Every structure is written in structure tokens, then in C-alpha cells.
Amino acid sequence: MKDLHIISEQTIALPKAAYQARHFINGVAQDSADGRKSDRISPSHGVVVSQAALGSDVETEAAIKAARAAFDDGRWSRLTAKARGAVLNKVADLIEANVEKLALIETLESGKPISQSRGECGGAADLWRYAASLARTSHGDSHNTLGPDILAMVLKEPIGVVSIITPWNFPFWILSQKLPFALAAGCTCVVKPSEVTPSTTAMLAEMLVEAGLPAGVCNIVLGYGNPVGALMTSHADVDMVTFTGSTAVGKMITKTAGDTLKKVALELGGKNPQVIFPNCDLENAADAVTFGIYFNVGQCCNSSSRIIVHEDIADAFVARVVEMSGRVAFGNPLHHDTQVGAIVTPEHAAKVDGYVRAAVAAGAEVCIGGAVLTVPGLGGQFYQPTVVRGVTPDMAIAREEVFGPVLVVLTFRTLDEAIALTNDSAYGLSAGIWCDDVHTCLEFSRRAQAGTVWTNTWMDGFPEVAFGGVKQSGQGREIGSYGFDEFLEVKSLVMRIGHTRAPWVKKA
Ligand code: NAD
Numbered sequence: 034m035k036d037l038h039i040i041s042e043q044t045i046a047l048p049k050a051a052y053q054a055r056h057f058i059n060g061v062a063q064d065s066a067d068g069r070k071s072d073r074i075s076p077s078h079g080v081v082v083s084q085a086a087l088g089s090d091v092e093t094e095a096a097i098k099a100a101r102a103a104f105d106d107g108r109w110s111r112l113t114a115k116a117r118g119a120v121l122n123k124v125a126d127l128i129e130a131n132v133e134k135l136a137l138i139e140t141l142e143s144g145k146p147i148s149q150s151r152g153e154c155g156g157a158a159d160l161w162r163y164a165a166s167l168a169r170t171s172h173g174d175s176h177n178t179l180g181p182d183i184l185a186m187v188l189k190e191p192i193g194v195v196s197i198i199t200p201w202n203f204p205f206w207i208l209s210q211k212l213p214f215a216l217a218a219g220c221t222c223v224v225k226p227s228e229v230t231p232s233t234t235a236m237l238a239e240m241l242v243e244a245g246l247p248a249g250v251c252n253i254v255l256g257y258g259n260p261v262g263a264l265m266t267s268h269a270d271v272d273m274v275t276f277t278g279s280t281a282v283g284k285m286i287t288k289t290a291g292d293t294l295k296k297v298a299l300e301l302g303g304k305n306p307q308v309i310f311p312n313c314d315l316e317n318a319a320d321a322v323t324f325g326i327y328f329n330v331g332q333c334c335n336s337s338s339r340i341i342v343h344e345d346i347a348d349a350f351v352a353r354v355v356e357m358s359g360r361v362a363f364g365n366p367l368h369h370d371t372q373v374g375a376i377v378t379p380e381h382a383a384k385v386d387g388y389v390r391a392a393v394a395a396g397a398e399v400c401i402g403g404a405v406l407t408v409p410g411l412g413g414q415f416y417q418p419t420v421v422r423g424v425t426p427d428m429a430i431a432r433e434e435v436f437g438p439v440l441v442v443l444t445f446r447t448l449d450e451a452i453a454l455t456n457d458s459a460y461g462l463s464a465g466i467w468c469d470d471v472h473t474c475l476e477f478s479r480r481a482q483a484g485t486v487w488t489n490t491w492m493d494g495f496p497e498v499a500f501g502g503v504k505q506s507g508q509g510r511e512i513g514s515y516g517f518d519e520f521l522e523v524k525s526l527v528m529r530i531g532h533t534r535a536p537w538v539k540k541a
Contacts, residue, residue: 038363039363039364040365040371041364041408044369045147045368046367048137054086054231054255056255057241058092058252058253059252060249063086066092067091073229073231075142076378077140077144077374086255087256089260093223093254094264096223097223097265100194100222100223100251100270104221109221109250110190110191110221114169120244121162121164121165121168121213123245124213124246129158131236132154132155139154139233142230143377144330144377145366146371148371148372149374153203153206154233157209160496161209163497164217164517171517183527186525186526189522192273192520193273194223194271195271195273196223197222197223197225199224199277200278202334204227205234210277210511214520216251222250222251222252223271227278229377231255235255266286267292271293272295274290274296276297277299278301279301280302297509298510298519299508300502300506301502302462303335303461303462304338304459305464305483306341306443307322307337307341307491308342308451308466310469310473311345313489314469319354321337322440323357327363327372328373330375330416330438334462335485339443342442342444343446351420351422355401359401359418363417364415376416377414379414384435384437385435386405388429388433388435391428392421392429392441395428397423397428398421398422398423401419401420403421418438419437419438421441426443432459448473456480456482461483461505462507463502464481464487465486466481466487466488467488468488474489483506484500484501484506497512497513499511499512499515499516
């Protein structure tokens with residue numbers, strides 16, 4: 034404990050009252066018909082910071098009905114892309130004007146540091162602007178070489194009503210990876226945020242109204258996966274589901290949505306490795322490994338929770354990561370300098386600790402951390418920065434998504450071994466390599482089974498660059514033009530010029 038950098042003070046006061054989050058259905062903010070609500074207790078401060086309406090089938094049905102009607106009457110899909118883009122750009126402006134409000138509740142509900150919430154909420158505006166630009170540049174194909182009397186076109190059309198289901202770890206960012214792209218395509222939506230972080234999604238409703246989004250185009254239902262999410266994925270009036278969350282729930286959704294053959298896009302878990310060669314910028318690599326595991330307390334789909342380090346440098350490299358781990362500022366998320374905050378729920382904190390205990394019992398060695406972190410004056414939902422060595426590839430801690438600040442160390446001797454360890458996973462979200470030899474980087478990039486490969490960097494992302502996973506990390510892509518295309522259906526149009534079609538029925 035004495036070797037850690039812990040911040041207990043805070044520079045921002047807790048709000049005086051809990052935020053009241055309501056559903057937003059057909060343009061109207063509303064409570065549940067039965068009046069049910071849930072309290073969200075802040076993971077860092079242990080007090081109720083929001084109260085959210087708890088939806089049932091009644092609100093979910095109403096939201097789907099509103100989205101279906103709004104899609105079918107063309108109040109959004111038949112607007113010009115210019116008009117749709119203008120609304121999305123206005124939402125981006127409003128997000129920027131409300132960053133402080135959004136960031137504070139995001140921090141209070143999730144436990145993440147305020148500086149990170151500001152970056153996440155403010156940065157999301159760029160996703161809305163990028164989606165607005167895609168609305169105006171989208172087009173299909175024309176085929177002008179099929180013969181003098183044939184002209185064919187491939188049109189892109191909005192897929193219809195989209196259910197958007199999001200997790201708790203980046204509530205506003207992940208919402209913004211989906212919703213503006215669906216809207217840019219001309220779809221209408223029903224959105225359900227995680228029950229533990231509902232408020233920033235609820236706050237967005239006011240901005241949608243102010244920006245001029247027609248009623249019914251985006252509807253928000255708050256509540257649990259069952260019944261709200263379950264109905265959003267089974268209802269016959271929904272055309273597509275886009276889901277970010279755990280692999281287990283993703284599999285369930287695929288089965289449910291299969292009954293009505295909805296399109297399903299899934300962004301799921303990961304066990305993402307960084308491979309470290311001796312001939313790289315080792316200082317930068319150690320920093321990226323430290324960032325990759327502690328950012329968002331390791332509660333990122335993209336957390337780099339495994340490193341595969343060359344045997345020759347393993348001892349020195351791990352020592353450097355351990356030293357850096359002690360300098361990362363863990364603690365009160367309401368202090369400007371805090372880099373790492375609280376774990377989202379007590380159950381999740383216990384699960385993280387369980388992985389470490391099981392690894393130690395199986396013979397692994399904890400180099401730093403490995404226990405609950407006590408931040409003076411705050412609740413007990415913090416976990417120490419943790420590095421575990423002596424791990425074998427078959428241990429649960431090396432294979433499963435721990436989703437906490439826990440790094441495991443594996444070693445290799447040859448590129449083939451490093452690639453085999455990289456691909457020895459049910460997941461395939463992202464992978465990285467640190468090496469100064471471009472040939473090694475290229476070979477690794479081509480052979481790594483992952484949706485994203487980073488070379489000599491980690492977790493750099495851009496709205497223009499598609500994101501998604503292979504294997505059990507998901508299906509479909511998000512952001513970039515590929516992500517936008519997920520919300521579009523393709524229609525082929527074949528036209529004959531003149532009366533040249535040869536009759537099929539013989540003349541009488
Ligand atoms: P989760 O799967 O428990 O919940 C995600 C959402 O699904 C929540 O809104 C939840 O209420 C809802 N849900 C639960 N049961 C449902 C059901 N039966 N039908 C429909 N919806 C249901 O995930 P979580 O704990 O909120 O988030 C953590 C997980 O998300 C991790 O596994 C993480 O890797 C993953 N994640 C992936 C990405 C990515 O882009 N690949 C990004 C962020 C998080």
C-alpha cells in the first residue's frame with residue numbers, strides 16, 4: 034500500500050440532489066406507468082446519485098411502437114441527408130455545451146475519474162459530427178456496362194427500427210458510437226442504457242429535442258436487461274439490434290433475435306495481448322502496458338490484460354511496469370488529478386479479487402497489488418493496481434475477461450510462439466506488438482486473430498477507423514464507413530431502356 038499513489042481528497046463537490054432519470058418515448062419524458070424506480074449508489078462515494086425509472090413491457094412496447102410509426106411515415110428517413118446532418122451537428126454542439134453536467138453524473142454512476150468523463154463525453158461530440166458527414170456522403174453504385182438497354186443501380190436504404198443496448202463502462206461514448214450513425218442512415222431507434230449508468234443517456238433526450246429531432250425517432254427506455262432488453266431483441270417490429278456488452282448476453286441476444294431473423298451487430302469482450310520484443314522503445318511500451326491495464330480500472334473491452342514478453346527482457350520489463358504501476362494516481366474520481374477510480378459494483382470487485390485469489394492458489398506470483406484498495410474517507414470499492422507473474426496459459430486469469438486492474442504476464446522466445454499465444458483465446462478484439470522491425474510487425478498484424486491490431490501504440494482510435502471483433506468478441510463493425518453501412522440495407526434496381534425485353538411465352 035505504501036508504494037501506491039492514492040488520492041483521497043476531492044476538488045469537486047457532490048451534487049445536493051440525486052439526478053432523476055426518466056424514459057423518453059415519442060418525444061415525451063416520462064416515469065414508468067407503475068411508478069417503479071431504481072437508486073444508483075455511487076461506487077466511489079457510497080451515496081445515491083441518481084434515481085431512474087424502471088421500465089416494463091408497457092414502456093418498451095410504447096417505445097417500439099413510436100419508433101416503428103416514425104420510421105414507416107418517413108418523418109426522418111425521407112428527410113434530405115443535409116437536414117438529418119444538421120440535426121446531428123446541433124446535437125454535437127449541445128453535447129459540448131453540456132460536458133460538465135454529463136461528465137459529473139458519468140463519474141458518479143460509473144466511478145471513473147472526472148477528467149476521463151470529460152474526455153469521453155466531450156469527445157463523443159466528434160462522433161456525432163463524423164456521423165453527420167457520413168449522412169451526406171453516403172451513396173450506392175451504378176452499373177452502366179450491362180448492355181446498351183440496361184441500367185442498374187444499387188441503392189442504400191435505412192434498415193428500419195434499431196434497438197440499441199449499451200453497457201456501463203463507457204455509457205455515453207458507446208451510445209455515441211451507435212446512435213448518430215443509425216440516425217445518419219435514416220433509422221429510428223429504441224435505446225436502453227445499462228441499469229447502473231442510465232443518466233447520461235436520459236440527459237441526451239433533452240438535447241435531441243432542442244436539436245430538432247422529430248418525436249418518435251429516438252426513444253429511450255430505462256431498466257433491466259429483462260424485461261426491457263429482452264423485448265427490444267424479440268419484438269417483431271424491430272429490424273436490427275446493435276449490442277455492446279458481455280459475450281454471454283451477446284450470445285443470448287443472437288438466439289432471441291434469430292426467431293425473427295433480425296440483423297444483429299455485437300461488440301463483446303476481449304482478452305487483449307500486447308507482445309513485447311526486446312528491440313522496441315521499451316520505456317514507451319511499459320507506459321502503454323500500464324495505460325492499457327489501468328485505464329477505466331481495466332473495465333474496458335480493449336483493456337490489455339495480457340502481456341506476452343520476450344524471455345530475455347521479461348524480468349526488467351515487468352519491474353518497470355510494476356514501478357510505473359505505483360505512480361498511477363488511484364483514488365477519488367472527483368479529484369482533477371485522479372487517473373483511476375472505483376470498480377463499478379461490489380459484486381464486480383469481488384469477482385476481480387476472486388480471479389487473483391484463484392491464480393495465487395494455483396501457484397502464480399503477485400508482483401504488486403492483489404487486494405482491495407482502501408481510499409481514506411471513501412467506500413471500499415477500489416482495487417489495487419495488480420501485476421501477476423508465473424501464470425500458465427490454462428489459468429482462468431489468463432483466459433477470461435477479468436475486467437479489472439489486473440495484468441497477467443506470459444513469455445515467449447519466437448514470433449511463432451508469440452502469435453500462437455496471441456491466438457490461443459476464445460476472444461479476438463484487439464492485439465498489439467511492440468517491435469522496431471517492420472517485417473515482424475507486418476507478419477504479426479496479418480497473423481493475429483483480432484479486429485484491431487496496434488503496432489507500437491495501444492488504444493489509439495478514430496471515428497474514421499472501423500472497430501469490432503472476431504471470434505467471440507463480436508460480429509459486425511462500429512464507426513467508420515463500415516460501421517455506418519451496418520445500418521443500411523441494400524436494394525438493387527434494374528431498369529430496361531426501351532422495349533427490348535425478349536418475350537418468354539411463345540407467340541400463339
Ligand atoms: P452486460 O452484458 O451485462 O450488459 C450490457 C447491456 O445488456 C446492459 O444494458 C444490460 O441491461 C443488457 N442486458 C442484460 N441482459 C439482457 C438480455 N437478456 N437481453 C437484452 N439486454 C440485456 O455487460 P456489462 O456488464 O454492462 O458490460 C461489460 C461487458 O461489455 C464486458 O464484457 C465488455 O468487454 C463488454 N464491452 C464490449 C465493448 C466492445 O466494443 N467490444 C465495449 C464495452 C464493453
